[in-house]
Amino acid sequence: MxxxxxxxxxxxxxxxxxxxxxxxxxxxxxxxxxxxxxxxIMTAPIPLWPGTQFFENYRKLLFEGMINPTAGGVPMWRMMxxxxxMAMIIALGKIFVSFIAAFAIVYFRFPFxxxxxxxxxxxxxxxxxxxxxxxxxxxxxxxxxxxYAGLTIPLIASATAxxxxxxxxxxxxxxxxxxxxxDGAGPVKxxxxxxxxxxxxxxxxxxxxxxxxxxxxxxxxxxxxTDRQYLTVVMGIQRMINVADTDPQWPLVMAAVILAMLxxxxxxxxxxxxxxxxxxxxxx
Amino acid sequence: xxxxxxxxxxxxPLALVMPQLIITFVFFVWPASQALYQSLLLEDxxxxxxxxxxxxxxxxLFRNRDYLESFHRTAIFSGLVAGLAMGIALLMAVMADRVxxxxxxxxxxxxxPYAVAPAVAGALWVFMFNPRIGIVAYVLHSFGYDxxxxxxxxxxxxxxxxxxVWKQISYNFVFFLAGLQAIPRSxxxxxxxDGAGPTKxxxxxxxxxxxxxxxxLLVVNIVYAFFDTFGIVHATTSGGPAKATEILVYxxxxxxxxxxxxxxxxxxxVILMAIVIVLTVVQFRYIERxxxx
Numbered sequence: 001m002x003x004x005x006x007x008x009x010x011x012x013x014x015x016x017x018x019x020x021x022x023x024x025x026x027x028x029x030x031x032x033x034x035x036x037x038x039x040x041i042m043t044a045p046i047p048l049w050p051g052t053q054f055f056e057n058y059r060k061l062l063f064e065g066m067i068n069p070t071a072g073g074v075p076m077w078r079m080m081x082x083x084x085x086m087a088m089i090i091a092l093g094k095i096f097v098s099f100i101a102a103f104a105i106v107y108f109r110f111p112f113x114x115x116x117x118x119x120x121x122x123x124x125x126x127x128x129x130x131x132x133x134x135x136x137x138x139x140x141x142x143x144x145x146x147x148y149a150g151l152t153i154p155l156i157a158s159a160t161a162x163x164x165x166x167x168x169x170x171x172x173x174x175x176x177x178x179x180x181x182x183d184g185a186g187p188v189k190x191x192x193x194x195x196x197x198x199x200x201x202x203x204x205x206x207x208x209x210x211x212x213x214x215x216x217x218x219x220x221x222x223x224x225x226t227d228r229q230y231l232t233v234v235m236g237i238q239r240m241i242n243v244a245d246t247d248p249q250w251p252l253v254m255a256a257v258i259l260a261m262l263x264x265x266x267x268x269x270x271x272x273x274x275x276x277x278x279x280x281x282x283x284x
Numbered sequence: 285x286x287x288x289x290x291x292x293x294x295x296x297p298l299a300l301v302m303p304q305l306i307i308t309f310v311f312f313v314w315p316a317s318q319a320l321y322q323s324l325l326l327e328d329x330x331x332x333x334x335x336x337x338x339x340x341x342x343x344x345l346f347r348n349r350d351y352l353e354s355f356h357r358t359a360i361f362s363g364l365v366a367g368l369a370m371g372i373a374l375l376m377a378v379m380a381d382r383v384x385x386x387x388x389x390x391x392x393x394x395x396x397p398y399a400v401a402p403a404v405a406g407a408l409w410v411f412m413f414n415p416r417i418g419i420v421a422y423v424l425h426s427f428g429y430d431x432x433x434x435x436x437x438x439x440x441x442x443x444x445x446x447x448x449v450w451k452q453i454s455y456n457f458v459f460f461l462a463g464l465q466a467i468p469r470s471x472x473x474x475x476x477x478d479g480a481g482p483t484k485x486x487x488x489x490x491x492x493x494x495x496x497x498x499x500x501l502l503v504v505n506i507v508y509a510f511f512d513t514f515g516i517v518h519a520t521t522s523g524g525p526a527k528a529t530e531i532l533v534y535x536x537x538x539x540x541x542x543x544x545x546x547x548x549x550x551x552x553x554v555i556l557m558a559i560v561i562v563l564t565v566v567q568f569r570y571i572e573r574x575x576x577x
Contacts, residue, residue, distance in 0.1 A: 012380075016380060016383065019379075097307070104297035104300035105301065110297040119305065122308075131312070131318075131553055133319070133540040133546060133550065138310060138315055139311075162304065177287070216404075218401060218403045218518070235403075254411060268396055276395070279455075279459075
């Protein structure tokens, strides 16, 4: 800050630490609960220090799954694989489709160019949640229910990614394209060998955001899949909590919560620098 | 802005935009137009016969007490979520902007809830507030408050609000911090030389300069509270008890998929679409005139 105010700085640290404690406390409780016997989590107050069942609980959850009527004993590794496949297809698909579309819009003149741009822009205004029933019907008519294609393809169109790439391409000096053309490079070669390497930062940033988006999908898999084979982690958790008549097996549910958070949180933290840049850029 | 250097080809650009366009048409434009059309129909649950009834679905909705209550509830919910999530995030960002030592560490520790799925955030908090074993419920009990979100509507409403706010703080924090760091130091130093203290500097310089970020976040947070919180509600309270947490998105889902009232669900979809369109337009108008000062 401008002037030295040791007390104000101290206060800032206190507030930040308090904030972090509030943010992180639920995760701690969750983690602790996931390392105990189910019987230790039956009565309040529950323990606040990790127990001894860490390996046992996670092994059971990952390889045997939870036996209850709704979660149906689908092993967690299966759900995690599903979530991973879905997140990867969505992230890479969105990036690919938007990259080539933005390239076409920026580097070519063709009829209805602006119309195309606005149609893509419109998708921003139509989140899945507002067109639930008709979209479901379209996917059902196409025979895509209970398939990875149905889970991912409808989510691959992306206005934000197209925008980000368009903005970025507009800042790329024209001389590069001219030089490439003079040297005899066609548009595809220019896109592949010049534009793509230049976009590395944007690609990384979008990947973080889109991977998280894909992994955390909820409503869509809920509608698209009835087959347990396609159960994703996030949906699996919902099925584990909402068990009729009995108490959920909390240690296993909490272990599932930890496992469900791990991949996207890891991606965000590992790629933090690009993520923050990407987040701030895509939205503005 | 336009490019001077362009490539020439009649088929290549169309081939390049085609994948995006096809997906947009099949999964966005067509279903949205279907929703519009269906909202004007009276259909039986099995889709056997339908009748064109103009705007009756809409007038029925606005006469329906359940719907109006859900609307009201959603408005309060999004106001609370936006206000709390932004307020806390702003406080954290101002503090993080102030400290020099450990700023990166604090940032890392505060951004990760962004990556947590809404439904998972709901699961976390449902466990914290579980009336029998939840740690927060336990503390509340010891203070004499008998927390039970499975029975009491207000408790359930508070639960989904807390989960939604908790998840959104990190997003707002990132933006507020970026906004704060973009404010020229010289302005703040000049004010300090003129004798303005930190509080005065915040309200007369920092806060007004931050207003574009604040406004942008307000729109994003309202959209978040309206739509993205579906996972929280569905995974924790399923709209209950006694519809106390039935927000609009949940109602569309519930009426369409569980109640099979297609006409009404479509009309609700159309209203939600109108809300998103208004919010998006507002946001883009503001981006055009972003520099307020």
